[in-house]
Amino acid sequence: MQSSQYLNQLHTADKLSEEPWPEDATLYQPFEAEQILLPENASCLAVKAYLKMCNLPFGVRSCANAEHMSPGGRMTKLPFIRAGAFIFAEFEPIVNFVEQKDMAIGSWQDEDEKADMRTYVSLVENIFTMAELYVSFKNERVYKEVTAPRNGAVYPWPLNLMQNYSKRRNALRQLKVYQWHDLDIEHVIEKVAKCCETLEYKLKESPDTPFFFGDQPCELDAIAFGHLFSILTTRLPNMALAQTVQKFGHLVTFCRFIDEKYFQMRCLQD
Amino acid sequence: MPKSPAGGPMPKDPNSKYDLGKISARVDRVNVSGLLRTHNDYVQRAAEGLFKADNFQSMMLEAMAAKSYLHELGIFKDVSVHIDISRGADATPQGYEVTLKGNEYTRIMGSAGTEIGQNEGSLRTELTIPNILGRGESISLQGSYSSSRANDVQLKFWKPFFHTRFRENRPEVSFSVFRQTDRFNISSFQTTNLGYLIDFSAHTMLGVDLTHSLQYENSIRDLGLLNKSVPFAIRDHSGPKLASLLRYSLVFDNRDNNVFPTRGIMLKSVNEYCGLGGNVAYTSSMAHGEMNVPLFAGLVAQFCGRVGVMKETKKTTVLPINNLFYCGGPLTLRGFEYGCAGPVVEGTPIGAQTFWCTGAHLWTPLPFAGVFKGLASHFRMHFFYNMGNSNAFTTDNMRSAYGLGLAIKLAERARIELNYCIPLSRQATDKASNGFQLGIGYEFV
Numbered sequence: 190m191q192s193s194q195y196l197n198q199l200h201t202a203d204k205l206s207e208e209p210w211p212e213d214a215t216l217y218q219p220f221e222a223e224q225i226l227l228p229e230n231a232s233c234l235a236v237k238a239y240l241k242m243c244n245l246p247f248g249v250r251s252c253a254n255a256e257h258m259s260p261g262g263r264m265t266k267l268p269f270i271r272a273g274a275f276i277f278a279e280f281e282p283i284v285n286f287v288e289q290k291d292m293a294i295g296s297w298q299d300e301d302e303k304a305d306m307r308t309y310v311s312l313v314e315n316i317f318t319m320a321e322l323y324v325s326f327k328n329e330r331v332y333k334e335v336t337a338p339r340n341g342a343v344y345p346w347p348l349n350l351m352q353n354y355s356k357r358r359n360a361l362r363q364l365k366v367y368q369w370h371d372l373d374i375e376h377v378i379e380k381v382a383k384c385c386e387t388l389e390y391k392l393k394e395s396p397d398t399p400f401f402f403g404d405q406p407c408e409l410d411a412i413a414f415g416h417l418f419s420i421l422t423t424r425l426p427n428m429a430l431a432q433t434v435q436k437f438g439h440l441v442t443f444c445r446f447i448d449e450k451y452f453q454m455r456c457l458q459d
Numbered sequence: 460m461p462k463s464p465a466g467g468p469m470p471k472d473p474n475s476k477y478d479l480g481k482i483s484a485r486v487d488r489v490n491v492s493g494l495l496r497t498h499n500d501y502v503q504r505a506a507e508g509l510f511k512a513d514n515f516q517s518m519m520l521e522a523m524a525a526k527s528y529l530h531e532l533g534i535f536k537d538v539s540v541h542i543d544i545s546r547g548a549d550a551t552p553q554g555y556e557v558t559l560k561g562n563e564y565t566r567i568m569g570s571a572g573t574e575i576g577q578n579e580g581s582l583r584t585e586l587t588i589p590n591i592l593g594r595g596e597s598i599s600l601q602g603s604y605s606s607s608r609a610n611d612v613q614l615k616f617w618k619p620f621f622h623t624r625f626r627e628n629r630p631e632v633s634f635s636v637f638r639q640t641d642r643f644n645i646s647s648f649q650t651t652n653l654g655y656l657i658d659f660s661a662h663t664m665l666g667v668d669l670t671h672s673l674q675y676e677n678s679i680r681d682l683g684l685l686n687k688s689v690p691f692a693i694r695d696h697s698g699p700k701l702a703s704l705l706r707y708s709l710v711f712d713n714r715d716n717n718v719f720p721t722r723g724i725m726l727k728s729v730n731e732y733c734g735l736g737g738n739v740a741y742t743s744s745m746a747h748g749e750m751n752v753p754l755f756a757g758l759v760a761q762f763c764g765r766v767g768v769m770k771e772t773k774k775t776t777v778l779p780i781n782n783l784f785y786c787g788g789p790l791t792l793r794g795f796e797y798g799c800a801g802p803v804v805e806g807t808p809i810g811a812q813t814f815w816c817t818g819a820h821l822w823t824p825l826p827f828a829g830v831f832k833g834l835a836s837h838f839r840m841h842f843f844y845n846m847g848n849s850n851a852f853t854t855d856n857m858r859s860a861y862g863l864g865l866a867i868k869l870a871e872r873a874r875i876e877l878n879y880c881i882p883l884s885r886q887a888t889d890k891a892s893n894g895f896q897l898g899i900g901y902e903f904v
Contacts, residue, residue, distance in 0.1 A: 254698030260687045271691070345738050348679055348701040 210290055214247045214272040216240070217255045223342045224253065227423050228321040233268040235280050235415025241451040242294050242406040243287060253343035264318050264363070280314065280415075284408055295407040306402060309391065309409045316384040317416035319369045320430060323377050326360040327370075330426045378433050385437045388413055392439050399446045406447075413440075414447040422456050479516035486510050486518060487545040487554035489525075493561035497534050498593040501622045505529050509557055518542070522557055531629075532621055533597065534590045535561035564589040574603060575873035575899055581605030595619045611639035630661040637678075643781070645798045645808045647685045648693055650781045654678020654702075667711060674706040680739065682781060690805035696780050704733035714751060717901070718868045719822065719839050721759050725749040732772075733782075740774035743767070743782060747902065761820040761841075763904045765791065768813045783810025786849045787858070787889070789898025791816050793845050794860025794880030799890035801849035808890075816847025818904045837868045843878070845904065859883045860891075873901045 218233045219225045225233070240247050247270070252258070259266040262279035269278035270286075277283045287293045298306065325336045340356050341349030364370040369377070391401050398404040401413070417440055420430050434440060445457050489506035491499075505525040512518035522540045529538045538561045545554035571584040587599040596618045604610050617633035620626075635656045642649040660672040681699040707730050714723030727747045734740030745767040752760045767784040785808070786792055787800030801811040821842045825835055846859035864878030876898045882891040 252695075254695075257683075257698030258694045260684075274688075276687070344699070345701050345736065348699060348737075351679065352699065 208273070208290075210245050210287075210292060211273040212246065214245070214270060216247050216249050216268050216270050217258060218249065218251055218268040219255045220251045220253065220343070224339055226336060226339060227325050227419060227425070228318050229256075229265045229267045230423065231317065231321055231416040231419035232265050232280055233415075234419055235412040236268050236270070236283055238414050238447065238451060239280070239284060239287070239294075239408060239411035242411055243292055245287065245292060264314070280412055281310075294405060295402075297405065298402065298407065302402060306407055306409050309388070309401070310412055312384060313388070313409065313412050313416060315367070316380055317420070319364065319367050320377050320381045321416070321420070322360050322364055323369055323372070323374075324425065324427060324430055326357050327364065328374070328427050332357070334426050374427075374429060378429055381430060381433050382436070385434055385440060389437045389439045392443060399443065410447065414444055417441075418444045418448060418457065422454075479519070480514050482515040483513060483553050484515040484518045484555055485551055485553050486512055486557055487549070487551055488556040490556070490558040491529070491561065492558060493535070493563060495563050496590055496593050497563065497595075501534070501594045502529060502532065504622055504626055505559060506557075518555060518557075522559075525557075525559060528621075528626075529559060529561060531619075533595050533619060534563055536564050537562050575869060575901065579605045579608050580899065581609070594622065607642070608644075609639065609641045611637060613637040613639075625661075627664060628661045630659070633658045633660075641781070642685070643785075643798075644685065645785075645796075646693060646780070646810070647689045647807060648697070648781070649683050649685055651681045651683065652678045653681070668713075670710040670712075672706075672708045674708075675704070676706060677701075677703050677737075680779070680781065682779075690807050692804040692809065693780060693807065696777070700739045700779065701737035702733055702739040702779075703735045703737040704731050704739075705735065706731045714749070717872060718874050719759075719836075719866075720749075720751045720761075721753045722751050724751070731782075734772050734774045738776075739779050740772045740776075741769055741778055741782060742772055743769040745784075747904075757824045759820075759822040761822060762817070763820070764815070764817040765904050766813075766815040770812075778812065780810060783812060784814045784849070785810050786814040786816055786847055789876060789878065789896050790900045790902065791845075791904050792847045792858055792860060793818075793843065793862060793878055793896060793898070794882040794891055794893070795858065795885070796890040796892050800847065800858045800885070801889075803888040811849035813852065814847065814849045815852060816845060816904050818843055818845045839866045839868075840864070841866060841876075847904075856884075856886060858885050858889060869899075873899065874903070875899050876903070 216233070216236065219229060221230070237249075255268070256266055259269040259278045260276050262269075262282070264279060266278055269276055270283050272286070275286065277286045284293070295303070295306070324331055326332055337353045341353050344352050361370060388401075395401075395403060400406050401409045417434055420434050421441065421444060423431070425431075441457070448454055448457060486509045489509050491502045491505060494502065505528050508521040508524055509518065512521045519542075522542060526538050526540050529535055538559055541558040541560060543556050543558070545551070545556040566588065568587045568589060569585065571582075574581050574583045581603045582605070583601065583603040585599055585601045587597060589597045591598060596616070598614070598616050601613045601615070602611070613635050614637075615633055615635035617631060620630040620632070623630070635658070637652070637654065637656065639652045640649060641652070654677050656674055656676045658672060658674045660670065663669050663671065678701075679699050680702050682697050684694060684697055709728050711724070711726045714720035714725050725748065729745045731741075731743040733742070745765070747763075747765045749761065749763045754760055769778060769782060769784065771778060785798035785801060787795035788797035792800050798808050798810070801814065802809055823840050825838050825840060840863065842861075842863045844859070844861040846854075846857055848854070848857040851857075860880050860882040862878050862880040864876050867875045869875060878896050878898070879894065880892065880896050882893055885891045
């Protein structure tokens with residue numbers, strides 16, 4: 190039954206690949222002001238940036254149980270998008286879905302370049318998501334002062350405590366799977382710094398364009414912006430991550446440029 | 460020994476040589492033996508009626524009543540009664556001595572078996588520690604597993620107060636912690652409830668015997684989705700919520716049998732008010748009634764009805780879908796698939812805020828029932844006509860079906876029905892099942 194369902198989904202996916210992007214596509218995410226956590230915020234921002242770069246219209250709906258409504262995913266399960274009869278969660282499945290529709294950015298890239306870019310995307314997604322999870326759940330102060338109150342904000346007592354407990358347990362389990370659980374903060378910073386260095390190096394390869402690959406945006410621009418911008422603009426009791434990213438001037442400039450071009454949030458300090 | 464229910468006067472046996480009612484008797488002493496863990500005051504009231512007896516017959520009856528009372532206290536495996544003339548210095552001439560000999564339960568009792576629920580069978584295991592503190596307090600751990608719908612684990616502590624002066628009211632208090640999983644396959648979601656329940660139940664005998672139960676439940680209700688393509692109307696409800704509710708239920712039952720009654724009425728109502736804290740708010744009421752009228756030649760006419768209403772309160776933001784009513788299926792509207800006689804979103808049945816359904820039955824014994832006597836008492840045939848509707852209290856667009864079937868009694872509590880159903884009126888979105896339908900349960904319409 191399950192497999193026939195997947196087959197069915199695959200079949201309809203094929204059928205609908207020629208259909209245009211639905212007008213009422215909606216992105217579901219937690220409440221930005223009081224609920225969303227750093228890793229979730231980063232992935233939501235990345236997806237939004239990607240859709241804006243593709244120039245696809247979408248609405249945003251904030252709901253308290255967005256994570257539970259999500260069909261599931263590899264990391265944060267968020268955001269998820271509802272486009273017509275389809276629901277996809279997280280950055281990569283959404284990107285794959287958009288790419289079926291021939292409206293995706295990056296269609297100008299050749300196979301080699303694409304494979305190259307994919308490597309960067311998965312590097313950025315893994316390193317930054319894990320670092321964000323690490324800071325949010327492993328750092329006692331950040332967890333107590335920010336993560337726990339925000340995650341529990343939408344639940345009444347004592348449900349909030351139980352939700353915090355299970356959320357933290359899941360996050361720690363995830364860190365363990367990626368073998369980040371026994372690192373200390375210096376190692377984490379080191380990994381992030383290395384990742385930033387790689388990104389900055391890539392950015393410098395084409396110094397006269399603002400994007401990573403050539404003069405047009407691609408997936409990497411979206412996901413790098415999502416994570417970097419979230420890290421830079423989220424106030425935490427421990428700003429180690431932000432300070433690390435801050436050291437890479439080109440990346441900060443890149444974030445400011447993308448923000449200016451697609452979002453105009455302008456909350457990135459000089 | 461006379462086995463008439465407690466208190467009733469024995470019919471006079473004309474063949475009897477002696478009229479036991481005329482033989483005077485006085486109970487001098489009542490002994491209750493076999494009390495190892497139980498406190499004396501817990502069984503004291505067993506003797507109360509015995510001392511009032513003034514003739515031999517009423518003494519016998521009171522002794523039987525005392526025996527069944529001791530059984531109800533839930534501390535003895537079995538009880539035997541010994542009556543002897545009283546001896547000793549302070550014995551009166553017509554004095555008797557009654558000894559109630561009990562055999563207490565062991566410290567731990569375990570059981571495993573199958574149980575019949577509403578349209579499902581389940582495997583059930585239970586571990587009980589009876590009479591922990593000596594006054595009937597018990598703890599039990601129950602687990603039940605069923606393949607189709609619900610699983611649950613429950614740790615329950617209960618204490619009866621049958622030994623107090625309210626023994627006639629049979630008050631009982633219980634506290635349980637439970638975790639229960641319910642699967643709503645047709646609507647593609649499941650709920651996991653984790654919480655505790657405080658229950659107070661009692662009987663009142665103001666004219667009619669009513670069973671009351673007042674419960675407070677505090678639970679976390681986590682709604683999960685069963686597959687990836689769940690309609691958004693259902694998806695919107697996913698995630699955990701905290702419910703805090705009061706539930707009051709009332710039962711009146713004077714039928715002569717639970718499964719195949721021939722006369723009597725059963726009325727039951729369950730009312731819930733949810734919203735004492737937590738983030739789920741609604742009120743819900745459900746009433747079920749059954750009336751049996753004996754006709755001629757063993758034929759019984761039975762009329763059943765059930766109605767449910769769920770409403771918003773001032774605090775309601777959304778009504779929880781897991782508390783909506785499902786109509787249809789072999790227990791409610793025969794001739795429809797389970798839950799499929801109600802509203803539908805994107806092809807998926809979803810519960811209704813209100814529903815009603817009624818059923819008229821004509822029960823007959825099997826033909827040639829006289830030949831098989833004992834066995835035949837487990838079987839009945841019936842002709843039925845069901846009608847009902849969801850989200851409307853009118854007979855416009857109502858659903859109805861008729862048919863006939865065979866019912867089998869299971870353990871004095873449940874019955875299995877095999878019916879041939881012919882749906883008469885239905886709506887386009889309903890899933891009717893024209894043909895044979897099997898139903899297992901204990902509360903049918």
